[in-house]
Amino acid sequence: MAIIGKRLVDQVRATGLKATIAQRLDEGFTRLTSGLTWNDVRGVLRGDPPGKPNNRVKPHTEAFWFHIRPTFYHEAVTTLYPTFRLGFMSALFFAIEIITGIFLMIFYTPSPERAYQNMLDILTNVPFGQLVRDMHRLGAEVMVVVVTLHMWRTFATGSYKAPRQFTWFTGVILLIVTMFLSFSGYLLPWDQLALWAVTIGTSMADAAPVVGPSVNLLLRGAPDIGAGGLLRFYLFHVVLFPLIGVIFMAVHYYKVVRYGISLPPEMEAVGDDSARKVAPDKRVNFMPDILSNELIYAAIAIALLTIASGTFYNAALETHSNPLVTPNHTVAPWYFYWLQGLIKIPHILPVLPEALSKQFDTIVFNLSGITPKILWGIIIGPVIPLLLMVIPYIDPNPSRRYGDRKVALTLGVLFELGILYLSLAGIPTGVPVTRFGFVGGDPASEIAQEFMPDEGVAEVKRVPWDQLPVGTWEIVPPAEAPNAPEFNALLKKIQQDMDHRTETADPNGKKLVDGKANVRIKLIQPDVKEFTLTISFTDDKGQPQQYSKTNYLHKASGYDKE
């Protein structure tokens, strides 16, 4: 202290008090910025050209956060094309997920007794709890989109080729981590959506050969998802996958520093890589241009995410999970629809005619013990990710130019179309036109499912409570209830749906025969109504059948806001 004090006194004597304070403040500032003085930062913010020697590279060599960013880019990669900023956006959403995730963690306990109540508390008792939850959920889904697009961009511009093969490899791992992060978070709200989407997801692991059942058991912690499974998924979600993600992101980022961002393919000679050999006049320094660009893009992305979460986007919270009741038409998360479509393929060679393809199955099955489920299990499990990972090592074509890569690009587009087709097949309505993947019960239960699904909000719940008139109302032809336009519209819609199902058979060849229906509404409590839809019809054997489904509707439950 005495020495510093003495030096300070000497400095004040030599230069005066004001200059000393300015100098000392600037010194502290320089320590914080790892080498930039106040004037340097001011220059960065004003967009001044860097001086010589360029002081602004110091943070890249001195400080951690800037050492994982290159000091300059080629000017050709700083426009929207070729990167579309997708890599940066992926990292940004990862950061947003971590920050919103920590906020949610504070209010969450991974136990079946507490988790759902915690969710209700977050939505109803935590300031901005719903906003942050919506941001976390929406951000996760956007992140899956952004990361996938990032991979497609890299594939399209051939940027995975030498020397960036390993960057691509780590990128595939990061894609898988992103999907698993999103998927493992699905279970945590502990509602019906969570439990059954994850049950379906983990049962896909079951299809993997040899290790499938063990993997499934390890994931779930028991034959069915319960307290053990919830805790495991929580730990995957908040520890394991983020850790793997951070590790591989570090490698991924380091590779970008090492090799730079590849130039647009048409700008380089075939086989050349000039991202790090940039002529001084083509260089765009990270500071100030890239940094300020990224700040603006980040601000726009965060603003859009916040506005979307605060307005139209509402993360669903269904009823408390119930292992005894499977909601009709349960699906995996949308980014796994294609997997669900894949395991619906009934034969090893589905393109052959039915009889031939069955014979082929029998022959293959007898010879090798392979079944379609195991075959798709192999493809789902190791093959697709491995194939993606080795693309750069097996691609024999040195050229990155679009014109030279017709085969690769065609295969890529076909792969994408295949995924799209399988995704459509994964949802209960199946693919339009071919109707592959269609899942449906008898028409009566499908009508009920359409208007009053087991979980989630559909038209019945959207009718304002006051417009549900007590009484029994025929649907064929639709009754007219007084002062209830929305209810009357609902009856008409149900009738139209019944007409449609009477005229056209579903892909299983089933039609609604002799369909009659009514809606019965009872007031069971001053603010609770019982809504029962009863559909009578004639079944395949000519027997009269009846199907009815009941919803209980509380005056204040506010479904119309969703």
Added chain:
Amino acid sequence: MIKRILTFQPSWTLRLISGTIAVVAFISMCLLTGAVDLNGAMAERGQEFTGRNIEAGAKVYYEQCARCHGAKGEGADGLGPALSYDGFLGKWDAAKKTLGPSERLKKIGWTSSLAGYVEAVVASGMPVKSSAVWEAPHPPFALAFGGPLREDQVKNVAAFVLNWGPGQVAPVATMPEPGAAGGAAAAVALTANQEKGKQVFLGAAGCQACHAIRGVATGAIGPSLNKLATTADARIKDAAYKGTAKTGAEYIKEAIVNPNVFVVAECPQGACLANVMPSTFGQTLQAADLDALLDYLSTLK
């Protein structure tokens, strides 16, 4: 156009302007959050989920509870007390027009809340015997006590039960005040023939599987037979009655041997349906047994 988009790069002016806007927007949003009625919004959302929990409770109620407590919570004689009438556990304070403290709970020595009591009864059965009337103990419903319901379902169904406003339905089976005389179990001394009839009711005829008699049987398919003799006398005077019986005793006999002549509306699970009660008792019961049974049933006044 496409080329312009692809080669887009924000100029310094654009960056400065949008950066300034971002900073200003962020600061003003922070300031604006003070103006947002956050508590109001959260309270509204809270009401929505309270409503949804009551809906979930209603589902549980009609699966598990309506059998004994009635579709409208009106109770069923010999099975379960009414839940929706004003005096249920003393919950409705008529003077204050609000859910008041329960005198009954005080009398039976329950010091916690009414909601806590209802949850406890649903979960673990009757923790404190609150009335001498109901011989059948309340079964435990929580998973923890061997029942079928999770903790959240217990809470939801309790919320549904307590959501019944006062004066909604006329109670069928109310709960007397603690200490008050009640219960028909020990009322009448039976003759030997009537005792035989009671054994027929419980054994050979199998009536107890579907019908309830306070203190004797708890069947919940057909109508309760408490006060059957009284009900029968009233029934034959009913304008809707289509049978041939002239006296209450004849009515009871007709209802046993030819049950589809007149189907009443008061079954525990809603209106009674024709053909549910077997119409073969006239053939399967011996004459002496039928006589003894009728003799026994005539004591239920």
